Amino acid sequence: MAGGLILTRIEKARxxxxxxxxxxxxxxxIVVVRPPLSRPPHHSIPSxxxxxxxxxxxxxxxxxxxxxxxxxxxxxxxxxCMILQCSNHACETSERVLLVVVVVVVVAMxxxxxxxxPLYFDFRAARRVPETHAWPGLHDHPVVNGGSEAAGPDAVxxxxxxxxxxxxxVACAAEQWGAFLLVGHGVPAPLLARVEERIARMFALPAxxxxxxxxxxxxxxxxxSPPISSFFxxxxxxxxxxxxxxxxxxxxxxxxxxxxxxxxxxxxxxxEFHKEMRRLxxxxxxxxxxALGLTGEQVAGVEAERKIGDTMTATMHLNWYxxxxxxxxxxxxIAHTDSGFFTFVLQSLxxxxxxxxxxxxxxxxxxxxPGAFVVNxxxxxxxxxxxxxxxxxxxxxxxxxxxxxxxxxxxxPPPDVKVAPLPEAVPAGRSPAYRAVxxxxxxxxxxxxxxxxxxxxxxxxxxxxxxxxxxxxxxVHA
Numbered sequence: 326m327a328g329g330l331i332l333t334r335i336e337k338a339r340x341x342x343x344x345x346x347x348x349x350x351x352x353x354x355i356v357v358v359r360p361p362l363s364r365p366p367h368h369s370i371p372s373x374x375x376x377x378x379x380x381x382x383x384x385x386x387x388x389x390x391x392x393x394x395x396x397x398x399x400x401x402x403x404x405x406c407m408i409l410q411c412s413n414h415a416c417e418t419s420e421r422v423l424l425v426v427v428v429v430v431v432v433a434m435x436x437x438x439x440x441x442x443p444l445y446f447d448f449r450a451a452r453r454v455p456e457t458h459a460w461p462g463l464h465d466h467p468v469v470n471g472g473s474e475a476a477g478p479d480a481v482x483x484x485x486x487x488x489x490x491x492x493x494x495v496a497c498a499a500e501q502w503g504a505f506l507l508v509g510h511g512v513p514a515p516l517l518a519r520v521e522e523r524i525a526r527m528f529a530l531p532a533x534x535x536x537x538x539x540x541x542x543x544x545x546x547x548x549x550s551p552p553i554s555s556f557f558x559x560x561x562x563x564x565x566x567x568x569x570x571x572x573x574x575x576x577x578x579x580x581x582x583x584x585x586x587x588x589x590x591x592x593x594x595x596x597e598f599h600k601e602m603r604r605l606x607x608x609x610x611x612x613x614x615x616a617l618g619l620t621g622e623q624v625a626g627v628e629a630e631r632k633i634g635d636t637m638t639a640t641m642h643l644n645w646y647x648x649x650x651x652x653x654x655x656x657x658x659i660a661h662t663d664s665g666f667f668t669f670v671l672q673s674l675x676x677x678x679x680x681x682x683x684x685x686x687x688x689x690x691x692x693x694x695p696g697a698f699v700v701n702x703x704x705x706x707x708x709x710x711x712x713x714x715x716x717x718x719x720x721x722x723x724x725x726x727x728x729x730x731x732x733x734x735x736x737x738p739p740p741d742v743k744v745a746p747l748p749e750a751v752p753a754g755r756s757p758a759y760r761a762v763x764x765x766x767x768x769x770x771x772x773x774x775x776x777x778x779x780x781x782x783x784x785x786x787x788x789x790x791x792x793x794x795x796x797x798x799x800x801v802h803a
Contacts, residue, residue, distance in 0.1 A: 445532050446560065448647035454654040458560045463656060468679065472692025479689050481680070483697075485509035486608060495609075496616035499710075503702040503717030504680050506694055507609070507669070512601045514696050520598050521673055523591045524730050527580070528564060528645040538579035540567070546576050551644070553661055556775035562655040562723045566643045570599040599639065602669060602734050607634050609667065609700065617710060617750055627747065633709075637666065637736050646677060646721060646729040657729070658721035663703035664771060665737030665764070670699040675729040681718035688720070704782060705737060705767065708759040711746035716782075740765050759785050 446458075471481040482498035482505040484491055498505035528535075540547030548566045568576045574592050581588035610633060614624045628634055646657040657677060672678060672693055679688040691699055707716040721731070738744055745761035762770070762785050774781040 445536060447532070448562065448564070448649075452650055454562075454649065454651045458562055459654045460559050460656045460659075463653065466681075466686045466688055468688045468690055470692075471680070471689040472676075472694070479682070479687075481506055481689065481691050483508060483694075484612075484700075486511070486605075486612070492612050492615040495612050496714075499613070499616060499702055499714035502680065502682070503707075503715045504691075504719070505700055506691070507698045507700050508694070508696065510605050510608075510698060512598075512605060512698075516594070516597060516601065517671060517696065519594045520671065520732065521730055523594045524643050524645070524732060526587065527566065527591060527643070528730075530580070534580065535564075537582070538566070538577075545640075546572075547579065551642070551658055553659060556772065557659060559656075561658055562646065562649050563657045563721070564645045564647075568641055570595070570639050570641060573599075595641070599641070599734075603639065605669070606637060606639070606667075606734075606736050610634050610637070613667070613706070613710075613714065617713065617747070619749055623749060627749070631747075633666075633738070636739050636742060638739055640665075640735040640737075642733040642735065644721070644729075644731045644733070646723050646731070648726055648728050649723040650725070652723045652725050655723050656720065657723045660718050660720040662716040662718055663701050663733075663735065664705065664768060665703040665735050666706040666709070667703055667736055668701045669734040669736075670701065670731055671734070672699065672731040673729055675724060675727045677721050677724065677729045678731070679720050679722060681720075703735075703737070704771075705744045705762075705764065707782060708744055708762070708767075708785065709747055709750070711750040712758050713750055737764055756787060758787060760787055 469479045471479050482494065482502055484494045484498060484505050484507050486507065486509045488494070488509065495505070535548050538548040540549040540552075545552065546568045548564070551561055551563060551565050552567060554561055566580075573595055577588060577592060578584060581591075611624055614627060615621075619627065644658070649655045660681060670678065672691075674693045674695060676690055676693045678691040678699060680691060681687075682689055701719060702714050702716045704716045706714060721729075723729070740763060743761040743763055744767075746757040746759055751757050759782070767781065767785065770784045771781040773779070774784060
């Protein structure tokens with residue numbers, strides 16, 4: 326991880342209203358340190374993970390903190406700052422001089438680019454939100470905090486995979502929210518940290534290198550705006566990269582044609598992450614089926630007949646939401662539902678994901694919980710469960726001061742498999758609420774819904790659903 330520090334003299338101490346004689350000049354400059362860290366010079370503060378400041382013994386002898394603050398970036402680096410004041414009158418390098426110590430502790434993020442390409446928008450160079458990225462109606466509904474203790478019914482549900490009541494909690498969350506926070510999943514925290522670091526390094530590549538992998542018309546993988554952006558005239562305040570884990574190494578050669586160290590590290594980390602997530606997806610699928618009320622024998626029977634778990638496909642979408650000069654006008658990701666079965670969302674510790682809830686209409690801000698995944702129910706799982714577990718509208722907002730990174734791990738059926746309500750999910754004496762569709766067929770319906778302002782789920786509902794109670798559930802997608 327890149328690291329470094331900057332020391333800048335900002336003020337001379339005063340005594341008795343008189344300016345003291347000027348001290349010897351303090352050397353100002355930048356020292357960039359790459360592991361293994363070299364021994365810091367006197368008055369330098371080595372950077373350590375977690376935005377901490379560890380002064381050398383010599384520095385500790387003559388400096389003490391007087392105040393601290395934080396900045397988002399300096400020349401594209403995420404940084405933390407602390408003002409130190411020299412307290413040693415005999416110090417050879419300063420005389421009660423305030424020093425601003427800027428400790429670079431996070432991997433470099435993209436800096437302003439000189440690339441002249443009509444397909445590339447330089448977020449780092451933007452000083453305002455242009456009309457192309459300004460969205461109307463962003464504040465039509467209030468936003469409530471879903472992570473506070475006082476949130477009450479708007480507290481985002483939390484499910485512990487290993488808890489005895491996990492299936493019951495999944496059922497409650499999927500029926501009432503269509504989303505929940507998943508903890509106790511067993512994916513190692515160090516792996517999640519490496520995943521986030523690799524994503525940050527990827528988006529920190531020069532624009533000209535990222536554009537080598539730009540997603541072309543009709544392509545589902547590659548670099549660019551979120552795939553959903555093609556349905557809208559406004560642009561989103563984000564960059565993304567989509568790939569299938571099954572073709573990870575060939576796809577990423579577009580970005581790293583020489584297949585160097587960064588390519589190898591990225592692929593190794595993402596393949597390890599995919600292996601963990603595929604295991605977790607199977608566990609969660611079983612939890613979902615048990616949440617429908619199926620016994621262990623019935624779950625095994627469904628899997629034997631439908632082979633849902635055996636045939637589920639995975640897609641990964643990486644997102645970078647740059648800090649924005651006017652976040653009230655911009656949007657990182659437009660409100661939408663996911664189209665597949667369900668999605669795991671890994672997000673950095675910068676909130677931005679919001680879930681939509683009715684009665685009254687409001688957005689619920691999902692807390693950034695360390696180590697937790699957000700799980701979103703998708704439209705095809707809505708169909709599979711006959712509307713009992715409903716998909717959730719969600720969006721991503723941006724931040725004035727901080728960048729945000731997220732990863733979506735999407736699960737769905739193979740393209741040639743018809744998805745229809747499970748018989749076990751259809752109440753006795755009623756007809757299925759939805760007709761059988763393949764994923765590509767549903768995406769075609771979804772495209773029509775985006776262009777007409779309709780609901781894709783209503784378009785694939787059966788005539789019987791108009792008079793069933795499940796219609797009330799479908800209405801959340803109106």
